[in-house]
Structure formats: structure tokens, C-alpha cells
Amino acid sequence: MVLRSCWKSRHKNSSGPAPCWTRPRLAALLWLCVTQFVCGSGAEGETNTVIQKDAEFDVTYNDTVTSENQTIYAFNHTVSRNKTEGVRVFVDVLSQGFESPILFVVRQKQAVVSFQVPLILRGLYQRKYPYSHVGRTLCQPPTRAASETQYFFVDVSTLSSLGTNYQLRVSRVESFTLQTDKKFSFTASPSQPQYFKYVFPDGVDTVIVKVNSEMTFPCSVMSIQDIQCPVYDLDNNVAFIGMxxxxxxxxxxxxxxxDFPSNSFYVVVVVKTEDEACGGPLRFYPLRPDELIDAGNRSKFIDVIVTPAINSEVYVMGMLFCLGIFLSFYLLTLLMTCLENKRMKKREVFQIAADMSPAETASLLGKNGDGKTPASPYEYGSFADNGSTLSSEAITDSATSTDNNYGYVEQSLDSIGRSRQESLSSVEEDDYDTLDDINSDKNIVRTKKFLCVSDLSRKDKRILSKKYQIYFWNIATIAVFYALPVVQLVITYQTVVNVTGNQDICFYNFLCAHPLGALSAFNNILSNLGYVLLGLLFLLIVLKRDIVHNRALVRNDLNALECGIPKHFGLYYAMGTALMMEGLLSACYHVCPNYTNFQFDTSFMYMIAGLCMLKLYQKRHPDINASAYTAYACLAGVIFFSVLGVVFGKGNTVFWIIFSVIHILSTMLLSTQLYYMGRWRLDSGMLRRIVYVIYTDCIRQCSGPMYIDRMVLLVMGNIVNWSLAAYGLIERPNDFASYLLAIAICNLLLYFAFYIIMKLRSGERIQCLALVCILFTAVVWGFALYFFFQGLSTWQKTPAESREHNRDCILLSFFDDHDIWHFLSSIAMFGSFLVLLTMDDDLDTVQRDKILAF
Structure with missing residues (x-):
């Protein structure tokens, strides 16, 4: 009965000849009748007039709609399988009917799109923005036939009893399909979003969709969606599907x-109603919850271009290039090791000759008594014809001459045979009483005006070796327990990005982010391989030196026992492990870089800086260097503050005051510890002792510091650290982790420069290998910092603002500036470690009581 009344009502209220009822038109009538049955037709006795019109494209319809009439516009168009055309609906409401908007329903073959005009879009805090001009693109259902006629209907209705004027226009979008490497321009707004179709050409498996605009604001959203209906193209639903x-x-x-079975996708561009998501200004909060805010003109002119991404050959070339660079260091190290072994064998010949009898030496050297090669094998080790034997002076002269030819330090048999007690004694007998306390009391030894390495290397070597090996085992343990949850977390991050399609979670350089499998930016991960490979190479170099040194100790080599800087390799092993872990954690960070996991990229940088400073101090102060537990506890405190700074440091004055006070107090306590070589106490009488020292040394008599060199270093260190603390308190930088890392690097560079200056000032020299490493490392660090400060992305800003810094790849179409920073910084760190390892090789034949401690 309802359908029959609807049919009669349709014939009663329609004007003109009866149309030819096709299936789509019958379906449209059935839809209207069901709608009237469900929703009613107003007050009792009222009838809702339904008017259906055959409409055409590119014709503007000016009509009026009330609660008593409803208008249906029927369109049909031919769809070709070989040609894709878009259909766009434009609606303008000419009267301000915000209380009773007009409802437009577009019914298609596979989708129904409905929207009201004025269109109310909500922003932050549920603020409402009305739009009277709406434009929507209709999705295009795929067709299997070569040509097919499709129908769609636009229903216009309202509940307003007053007439509302509107304009309706439906147009074809001729340029609906994007072409590869061809720029396409258009204009979009919050109420008039745009989307276009792209079809993968043959032979192209990956493309990069680039969207550019000269306008910073209004903020917009780019989306990639599969070819399906409906298309989510409004600010409140664009995040429902796709990327x-x-x-x-x-x-x-x-x-x-x-990722797209149909080999095609939609590129959707939506302009947001507000700019907060892109770092723009926050609009005022409405006074009433139902207050409507004028959005103003938020149209944005946009360019879209789709370019093919790199192919598999570029991936292979990038991997081979990365491996080739770092494996070349292995080959170079192997070559230098072979040359060094050859030279060491020649050196051992002459060292052994110095310990042999004259006859044995002559036999080893292959010469007779007069220095000539024997005429026959029977003359080796025998007396000469004249019955004379080789004198010790001749042997000494011969060995010395040969050593000079090979660049070794001249050393006589008498100096080699000097008693060990005499060589270890650096006590100035004129200044101290010759009591036993002078050799046992640490207060006496460590407060001497001029300290030597022998004064600070009195502890048993085996105990010290075990003490410093703890550095390696502790950092290995820390690495395992730190890395496992990090790997699990970044896998979760990457999974969330892939599942949700939210590209704002991770701060990539999207113009040079090459995916591989589930990873979104494989190139940024691959470039961290250098840290791992070079860290492993450094461990192998240290292991080789460790083995050679232990062999020298086994054969009681006097140079190894009593000369040079004491060899302790535990900190070196820890440094190499930290470099490898830096590569692993940096790779984890670049799986999904953002502010919550930036600490993964910096934690082991703090450790590397701390271990390098400890190693520099250990070289001249092996007995009083910090234990592994104390050192790692301090580094844990640094990492703890790094996390606090990332979470609470942004604009928090209280946090910066607390951190600055702790920074300054820590600097002062460490300065006191270094100046007095640990011979001071932190107790209740400390203030009294400070006042007494100030009175006696500054007021009663003006006397200079006893340890001038140490004082200069510590004064400069305090000036630098206090300046950094003041800068942080005043500027309060957003990137607290980088600020903290800058403090560590500045202190390391200051101490390293002091060490080099004091080494040269003490009359020591830097050998050729160490000098080459220093110059090479300095140059590489300079280039590395240049690429680091390019700033291709930054999580200190919003994701949209970070993308403004994105740039194309610059190396092999695979690596960007930050990847080059990874390459160069890993090489520079490896070079810095080699500098620490080889810097004091010139002292290997110098007795420890002749090596100054500074």
C-alpha cells in the first residue's frame, strides 16, 4: 500500500509527460518511497512533493527546496574501460540557513555519498566551521565492459519550512588521471577536497608521490587510498584508510x-580546518559551545607530481658501495699489519742480539769477528783466524748502528740492564726525607709538584687489568639488556606505521626514504653499518696489540715491563663495543625516528665520550682512574637526565634551573677531584678547610697554584661548562639530548687538546702514524659535521614542518645527507679511537720515571 501511494503521489505531483521507467529510475523511485515511509512526510495530512529531473553535465541548476518538496537530479554518463574521467559535484547555498541545512545525497552504482550544506567541519576543542560552498568528487566504480552507461542521482531535501535557494552543477574532470613525471596543479579547500587517480605503468613497481605548495598555510593532508568507494576526502575521515x-x-x-591489487590508487588532498597540526597559530576558543566560527579563505594551490622510485639495481649498488667503503679499511689494516710484523721481526733480531753472548750475536748476524760475512758456514760462531773474539763494544756499536738505520731509539746495554728499582724511582730526594713512607704514603706521592707515570702506576698490573676488563664486560651486559627492548619497541613502531598508514609518526626524509620489506627507510638503516664494522675492526686491532703485549710480558721484555704508558686494554674493548652498539641503536632509531626514541641514538654517544675521557685520564693516571661501576653509574645519571629533558625539558623553567645547578656542582666536584688527585675528603670539615686555604693562600700571602697545568685545564673546563649551563638556562633548547651531547663533546675536545699540548710541552713527540690519524680524523670530522647540520628532518617541530626540510638523495640516488653523516662520523670515530691507541707509541722505549703525568 505504501509503494502504491508513493507511485500515485509521483504521478500526481509530476509535471509533463510520463517518463520511460528504466531499472535505475525504478530503483530511485523505490528509494524515495522507502524514505518517505521510514522518515514520514511532515505533519499529518501533509504530502511531500518529489520532483525528478533529467539533468545534464556542466549545467548550473538554480532551485529552491523546502520541507514540502524534494528534488532528484538524474544523470547518466558513459564510462570507458580505457579512459578514466572524474565526476565532480559543486553545490552553493545562496541563503544563510545554518539552522536547517540542505541534505545532498549522491547515489551511485557502488556507493552513496551524502553531505549537508552548509557543511559543518569541526576543529580542535570541537570548534565548528561552516562552509556554504562544497565541491565533491565522485568515485569511479571499475567497469569490465569496454563501454558502459552508468546512472547516478543527486537527491536534494531539507526540513526547513522556509525555502532555501541553492545552485547545483555537475561537471566532468577531464584530467583525472595523473601522468608519470608530469606536474599537475589544482586548488583545494576544506569543503572542496580533491583527489586524482594514478595507474602504475608497466615496469614500474614503486613511485614517489610528491606534493608541493608555495603556501605554508593552510595546513593540508595528503592521502594515498586504494581504488574503492567511498573515497574518504574530508578532514574528519581522511585518516580512516590508506596512508x-x-x-x-x-x-x-x-x-x-x-600494496594495491588494482595497480592503481587515488591521491587525495584535503585542506584542514585548522593549522595546529602543522604548527600554526591556535585560534580563539568559542564563547558558546554551539558558536560557529568564520573559517575565512582557506584555499590552497597545490602541485602534484608522481615520479618512479629507484629500482633493484640501485639498491644493490648502494649496498655494495656501503660494504666496499668499510671493507677497504679492513684491507688497509691488514696491509699495515703485515708491514708492521715484518718490521717487528727485524727489530726482534737486534733486541735478541743485545742479550746474547758475542759469539751468539755474531752467529745470528751472520758475520765474523771483523764484521765481514764468513767465507764458509763453519765460520759462524767460531773464532776468527787471528784468534780474537767480538768485543762487547763492537756488538753495541753494531746494534746501535742498525737500530738507527731502522728508526729505533738508541739504547745501550748498560741502560737496558739498569736495575728496576732505580728505573722506577722518580722521588726527588732533596725535597723529601728518605723514609719508607715516601714509597707507600699516597698523600706524599700524589701531592708532589711534578708527578711521573711511575708514581701513579704502583699497583699490581694483574689487579689493574682485571679492574679495567670490567669496563668491557659491563658495557657488553648493558648493551644486551638495552638493545633487546629497543629492537622490540621499534618493530612495534614500524608495525603501527604500516598498519595505520599514519606517516606523521616517524620523521623521515620522505624525499629519500627507500623502503625494503617492512622497513620504510632502509637506506638510513644501512648507512649505520659503518659503526658496526669499524667498531669490530677496532676490537681486532686492540686484540692484536693485547696479544703482542702479553707475549712481551711472558718473555720478560724490559720495555713492556718498565717503559712506556702502562698497557691496559679494557677501556679500548669497551670503546669498540660502544661504537658497535651506537651503530645498532642508531639503526633502530632510524627505523622510526621521533622524539620518544631519540635517546636510542644518543645513549651510547654519551658512553663513547665518557669512555674516551676516562681513557685519556687513565694513560697518565692508571692507579687512580675511576672504577667501571662508578663510571657507568655517572653515565646512567646522564642518560636519566636526557630522558627527563626530552619529556619535561621543553619550556620548563624549574627543570632547567635544577639541571643547571647540578651541572655546575658536578663540574666543581670533579675539578676538585682532579686537582687534588683524589686526596681530599667530602665531610663536615670541608668548608673549614676551604676557608683556611683561602685565608693562607689568598689573604695572608698571595701564592700561585701548586699545580699550574692542572689549574689551567680546570679553569678552562669550568668556564666552558658554566657557559653551557648559562646558555641552557637562558635559551632552553628544545633538543635537550643534543644539548647534553654537546656538553660531553666540548669537554672531550677540551681535554684532548690539553693532552696534546701538554704532551708536546713535555718534550714528547707524535709519531707519523698517530699524526696522520689526527689530521685525517680532523678533516673527516669537519666534513661530517657539515652534513650533520643540513637538518633534513627534525622532531623538534611538527611532522609537517619537518617535511619542509626534506631533500632528494645526493649519493647514488640512494643516500641522503644524513646517510653521508653516518658514513663520515663512523670513520671519524674510528680514527679518533686510533688516535687514542697510537698517540703515545713514541713512549714505548722511555722509562716511566721519565714520563710526566698531567
Missing amino acids: YQTMTKKGAITVQRK
């Missing part, structure tokens, strides 16, 4: 064919 990212001036998304 999406906010943008201001730049946006880029890498799209792979395997």
Missing part, C-alpha cells in the same frame, strides 16, 4: 605496487 601525512609546503609518500 596519509600532514603537510605545509612539502609532502612525499613512497607507494609500492604490491
